[in-house]
Amino acid sequence: MLRLGALAVIALAVCALSLLPGGSSVSPLAVYAALLHPHAHDDITTIVWQLRLPRVAIAAVVGAALGLGGALLQGMLRNPLVDPYLTGVSAGAAAAIALAILAGVATPFLGVLGFAAGIVTAILVATLARRGSGLDAYRLILAGVSVSAFCSAIVALAIARANSPDAAQQILAWLAGSMAGRGWSDLAFALPYVVIGAGLSALAIPALNALRIGDVRAQTIGLNVARAQWIILAATSLFAAASVMLAGLVGFIGLIVPHVARRFTGSDARVMLPACALIGAAFCALADAIARSIVAPSELPIGVLLAFVGVPAFLYLYLHAERPA
């Protein structure tokens, strides 16, 4: 619990610091003063409450959702190399959004469309992976990879056939992941699904712990493995779809955060899942803050930044740090 408390404090501190960088030059004191007076009618309050706070909140929610989704799927499949996008959500969303951009669908509808397409693709992958009343781990991986490859081909075709450089640019920007232009209304749309996903994750905690000794042994101690698999897959799909809707394709977090969390807390899901949410939230908020300040006033795509900075850092951590005692 002490470690979780420390992680919560760190996550809050990172989110608070992430409010500081931005296009307008506002002093830290003014930012925090504006936080305390949400109804004041001045520019700083507007900047903080309508631009920076929703952005940080979205980054934190996306990070937490992807961290949790990764932990759930890695735990269920006992495979440390999978991430929430194995559900096909991101690939399905990407294909739908790429086609929608070509068809001239207005930008505000893209996120919702991506969410819906992501969920439909996840259902397709789950159907393909079904065996008996549950899911087959190998089929899930095979179906996830195959459907994702198919959708990626649609995206590539859409980029190649884009009739304007702007459309191709828009598709690429979405693929690279960004929270630019998102606000409270986007968060309000996605948050209920994240909350449902979190509820399902809480339900799955005993199952995740039991699955650490393998499917067969988990069955011998009374776990209904099939039911646990469906709950975990539903939660992961909701997390992935909500993240994709809010931020496009933000890779890496769903893969790496569970590894980092396990190093801090061990594999007990009662502690590890909350740790994943906190580390994911802090990580994504920090990455977004850097992405929008490092080449200000323009922004780096967060997915690119995470890959450039996060992957070497993770590899260093993983290859050099001692395993927890």
Place this chain on the structure above:
Amino acid sequence: MIALDRVTLEVPGRTLVRDIDATIEAGEFVCVLGPNGVGKTTLLRTISGIAAPASGEIAIDGTSLQAMSANERARHIAFVTSDDLLSESLRVADVVELGRFPHHQWWQWGATREDDEAVARALDAVHMREYAQRLFATLSSGERQRVWIAMGLAQSTPVLLLDEPTSHLDVRVAHEILALLRAIARDGTAVVSVLHDLNDAAAYADRLMLLGCERLLAFDVPDRVLQPALIESAYGIAVERIDTARGPRVFAATTAVS
């Protein structure tokens, strides 16, 4: 206690054993014998409820296994499987505590005092109390087997099934495990274990269940099961029997069947 009524076991495309009728009582130590592929593991999986019989019925204390939920079954039957899949860095106590899973409601995440006591009792029974905080991955094969048995004991079930608990173990550790199972049965648990060594089975079990030729060839005390003709019909190899002060022993005849 455990009642098998005309139980037939199948795997896709093949019938393993037909019409098993058998009753196993509380406090009995039964060893299941038979050649590879005859259906010994499938029988245990079926008694545990993980697999369903092709036909027939299995009841535990008069209640049909099929009528029980997974959780309810796990409060009646513990099954120590032979898989050794454990990728996590779990401690011994964590593994044994998972045996308490069927005694928890879905909202119970933490261990109760009753859980702690059951885990401590189970670790004591397998003489692994001092290993409680050790990482499972650092244990020897024999120690791991003891931990899995402790997990089964922590389930606090009237039935304990084990699939080849002495495979990969040296002779001393194998005998320690068998003596442990004998002691567990003496305390009132019905213990059913698949074994390959006929003489070990005869030395420790109350009754032997011999499978072969797609049926239950014999289910009786060791003296009546370790008959050369029966063993030959099950395994297809001639054996010689020697009666010792500690019961019958069989050995492969010098010329093996081609």
